[in-house]
Amino acid sequence: MRDHVVVTGAGCLSSLGIGADTFVDELLAGHTGIAPVTRFSTEGCRSHSAALIRDFEPARYIDPLKLRRIDEVGRLALAACRLATEDARLPTGTDQVGVALGSATAGLHSTISHLHSLATTGPATVPALGFSNTIGNAAASLCAIEFGLRGPNLTLGQKQASALAAIVFAVGLLRQGRVAAFLCGGVDDIEEHFFRVHDRFRVLSPADGQQEASRPFHAQRNGFVLGTGAHIVAIETAAAAARRGVAPYGEILGIAATSSACEPHAWPAGPDGIARAMRGALDDAGVAASEVSVVFAAANSTRQLDWVEALALEQVFGPCAVPVVSIKGAIGESGAAGAASLMAALVCLRRGTLPPSLGCTPQDPACRVDVSPSARPARGRIALVNATADGGAQYCLVVRALPAGEVECKARVAL
């Protein structure tokens, strides 16, 4: 029998604060992490808001001598991995733990900085110190070095679906028995050029004459708001967790990956790719659609994605047949958002309350989904988590939350 994979630790740095409990407290309270950008200038842009990580002090997590040569994404990855490792009491210095990061911005800050040096003073003065940070896998490598994690080590860049891509990959290796545990999830940070390119491509919700806001499923939604975050989970086989006596947040019951094979920067033209991923994850989990308590949607306030995801939900569950939540009204869109949804799903279901979908009303009548602008009671413990990237990559997880302190998977492993 296939060993179950469980989530035993969470490391969270977000625009709603530090720590998984703080993150969920703020989500349930209906607070937003989106605010006017002050970290860099947005002068001349159509959009001026983002959800930037708050209260993060890198020196609390990283030795100052190391900190000087680790760029923004690396700092976030290291800190989130440290929090997840501590939360799971995961062993360090071992061949049996891997690191799988999902990121759309790994290496971005260092690359911009090196290009700036190259353009202004030429190749002779380009600093060697930060060069290794320009490599896309630098942040994951630093995590391996810092904690002595000698299992598989990789970074997947799948834009907005990066985090779930990494988690799905890690679950696959755990099921094959290749390693005992993974630190996996998403890490993204933004800087001025990244923001300005998105602004220029006109994908962000604009302020000029309109309401600049992240409003998934809203009738007048007009684009997404960029987010940031580091959401890392420790996952391991149920057997490994039971041996260590660690009580999981929940089980990852099913995974699936599909593609809509659409144009490079386009959202899927239709619902089929998203529906196939959801059906695939439900099949993999052995769970019927009617057993799902809530869907944490990928919907991000863009006209197209929210609509096609709503159609896909209708195909799989029926119109308004399952409670749907999008937390992107609170945290914006990023490559880490899927892992943020996973954490939110497990902790919220454990607490028995679903978070609000900020900005969802008045709802688009073309999006026939059961969303709520307010927190509401959760029925059951099974969640489906979606992530979709422009370009068409689609990942889906089916998870089951476990009550605090319950090592429920032991019995199944014994079978």
Add this chain to the structure above:
Amino acid sequence: MDQPLPTQVKEAIVRCLRLPLAPQDIADDVPLFGDGLGLDSIDALELVLELERLFGVKISDEQLGRRVLRSVSAIVELIEQTKGRAPAAQG
């Protein structure tokens, strides 16, 4: 007026390696690598390039690098030797 050479070297080390220290916190004879200041091979690469750029010293092989990058004093010694060999017009 120029700072004394050891001070210039310390300032260069702190600046180019972004060390969380003040230049005066580095003693002339403290080992730069390992148990001393804790620098490593990537720092060495950066430091070699910076010393060449600022002081015109060539550290062309690993053996010389190990000897010269031992401490601020050893770096100063090499710079002074290099200056001594240079034509007066450039010195």
